[in-house]
Amino acid sequence: MAEVYHIPAMLPETIQGLNIQPNGVYADVTFGGGGHSRAIMECLKDGGRLFSFDQDKDALRNAIDDKRWTFVHSNFRYLRNWMDYYGIEQIDGLLADLGVSFHHFDCPERGFSFRFSAPLDMRMNQTAKHTAADIVNTYSEEQLANIFRLYGELKNGRNIARNICKVRAQKPIERTEDLVAASRIPAEMSKELARLFQALRIEVNDEMGALREMLVAARDLLKPGGRIAVLTYHSLEDRMVKNFLRSGNLEGTIEKDFYGNNLSPFEIIEKGRTACEEEVERNPRSRSAKLRIAEKR
Ligand SMILES: C[S@@+](CC[C@H](N)C(=O)[O-])C[C@H]1O[C@@H](n2cnc3c(N)ncnc32)[C@H](O)[C@@H]1O
Incomplete structure (x- = not known):
């Protein structure tokens, strides 16, 4: 189709x-x-x-x-x-x-959606400097928590940020599925996952x-x-x-x-x-x- x-x-x-x-x-x-x-x-x-x-x-x-x-x-x-x-x-x-x-959500390789396995990108402008992976791997726990709370309206943004920081201390988070796993948001909570991805997208694209x-x-x-x-x-x-x-x-x-x-x-x-x-x-x-x-x- x-x-x-x-x-x-x-x-x-x-x-x-x-x-x-x-x-x-x-x-x-x-x-x-x-x-x-x-x-x-x-x-x-x-x-x-x-x-x-x-x-x-x-x-x-x-x-x-x-x-x-x-x-x-x-x-x-x-x-x-x-x-x-x-x-x-x-x-x-x-x-x-x-x-x-x-198109952004439905194009697997752009990394905007947790529905697909892809590099954590999320840049609307493909020549922009910073990808979602850069943010997830370099922002402090507090910065991540603020983004999740402000842009994703995630009530437990602080816990999600802490979980992500624990995982990335072992190995960088490079792909959508790595972020889903690191966040510890259960797979059936698709609204929460969508909010997590929305928060990062808003930050990546300022x-x-x-x-x-x-x-x-x-x-x-x-x-x-x-x-x-x-x-x-x-x-x-x-x-x-x-x-x-x-x-x-x-x-x-x-x-x-x-x-x-x-x-x-x-x-x-x-x-x-x-x-x-x-x-x-x-x-x-x-x-x-x-x-x-x-x-x-
Ligand atoms: C919701 S869609 C617009 C759909 C459009 N009204 C239509 O009828 O198809 C938003 C579009 O704006 C672009 N966009 C979002 N923020 C932008 C920005 N700051 N500067 C330029 N383009 C932007 C996105 O790449 C996307 O293609």
Whole structure:
């Protein structure tokens, strides 16, 4: 059977929420399988443009053959630099569908999933310096425990980190199955294992750092009336996006004027919508998606 690269979550809701201007300039900073990008392209006329980013060059196999479309093989944290490079001062809208594609989870040799035996890699950008194995074998027990607690929301992150450190003192942990065994998480606790792998993936790819930088760049690039749509998949990134869109800053501080009016640069359009039952049934991986949309004032 042909590989499904990705099934986009909440596609109609996202496209509708972006309120696409037919001759506008758009950025889809997480191209992946290109489902959202293709839907954006369908709304654009001759004067429209779409810049689609992906740090994984595998995504290029889904390239769109259209002169209005540009692929940017880069981390989205460099959004501002790339827009400057292309001479784009403002954009009409931006979409970020965070995290990884199905392709990442389902491609055994990339090491994103505990379901397959593979080297512990987990880099979205295959040329990045540090793999998951580097982190597992070099971070202190405390650093590992913090990652597991923060990014994996694993209550017993401290014990898991201790177990890993005991095993690696004998022999480096190089493969997915070595990590599963070292963690001592029972095989039937697949949710816990998924959280352990998620935590490492977030750290390997510095997902929170990249998100922070991209949000600030997006705020500054959006035209008044332009919209930002973000699909999040875990509570930490969702909280960051929610606070940023409410306040317009990374601290989440809502500035008010003398009369108590909110001075945030954004008006909230969509407050964390989730996929409908029918979509979750069709595409179970859409279960954890949350859609947030805001319009620049
Ligand atoms: C959930 S998928 C996007 C799927 C896409 N919306 C579709 O319709 O197929 C996320 C994609 O964004 C990419 N990605 C994640 N973080 C990134 C970052 N910081 N910079 C660039 N690309 C990133 C991943 O490589 C992955 O292909």
